[in-house]
Amino acid sequence: MHIVAVLALDQVVAFDLATPIEVFARTPGYEVRICGVGGEVDAGTFTLRPPWDLTGLADADTIIVPGRSANPPVPAPVVAALRAAAERGTRIASICSGAFILAATGLLDGLRATTHWAAAAELARRHPAVEVDPDVLYVDNGQFLTSAGAAAGLDLCLHLIRRDHGSAAAADAARLSVMPLEREGGQAQFIVHDAPPTPRGSELAPVLAWIEENCASELTLAGIAAQVGMSTRTLNRRFREQTGTTPLQWLLRARVRRAQHLLEATGAPVDRIAGEVGFGSPTAFRERFKRVVGTSPQAYRASFRAGGVS
The missing domain is CATH 1.10.10.60 (Homeodomain-like)
Known part of the structure; x- marks a missing residue:
């Protein structure tokens, strides 16, 4: 059984949290765990009490890191747990602004990554060692993967199922999610027609x-x-x-x-x-x-x- 641990921290985006739970829980061959730091998690409109703490990451095959609404500092125990998981070879994937959590561990340094287009400039500013690509749905670096916002998290989960069990299993998961399987990671995000932010004080x-x-x-x-x-x-x-x-x-x-x-x-x-x-x-x-x-x-x-x- 392939264990998928979904990390739930305070201010977790409910959609980002629910997406991997629903997709993997409905797909044969996966066990899904919701893991937190301990105690209740504030998800904005509701609170939840994850049944697992960070020890649930220890034997996970895949860790999914959902986004958070304000991208506050990442707790040190979370950074340590993700780094330890990476050293064991665990696959780690982020959804939307979960890339900020993954980047805070240093695991994305020197790698290409993505996040929601509206947060891409801030991710690049905070983590200049990460090559931020705001124009794609997801980026697969092998052990570490990142995805853009909302529906791109579904694309990423289907991509992981395709990697694990082939296209037929991914197609079944897509049908259960009423989701097309054809969207590839390199497809551009829908981006609003506002200009990208200009760096403060830029002479340009x-x-x-x-x-x-x-x-x-x-x-x-x-x-x-x-x-x-x-x-x-x-x-x-x-x-x-x-x-x-x-x-x-x-x-x-x-x-x-x-x-x-x-x-x-x-x-x-x-x-x-x-x-x-x-x-x-x-x-x-x-x-x-x-x-x-x-x-x-x-x-x-x-x-x-x-x-x-x-």
């Missing part, structure tokens, strides 16, 4: 705002550099230091964010939106949009446009 703040305002224009790297009074080489270096990406990648994402807004708020044809946000061709727009958002413009509109498609 004015040019980032200018790019957002002028993203539909035919901007070039040289033109952006001239706007900020830097050479293209210096601009590229400053961008990577302060935003983690390049000026042109930022521009393309700004165009996609503008397109998301138009797809949600208007009934304009997709080809026209492509031109309005600065893409040279509808094909290039569709390819970039799917790469960033993880779905087609039409599917995005069907999912998110208020009142449906006109």
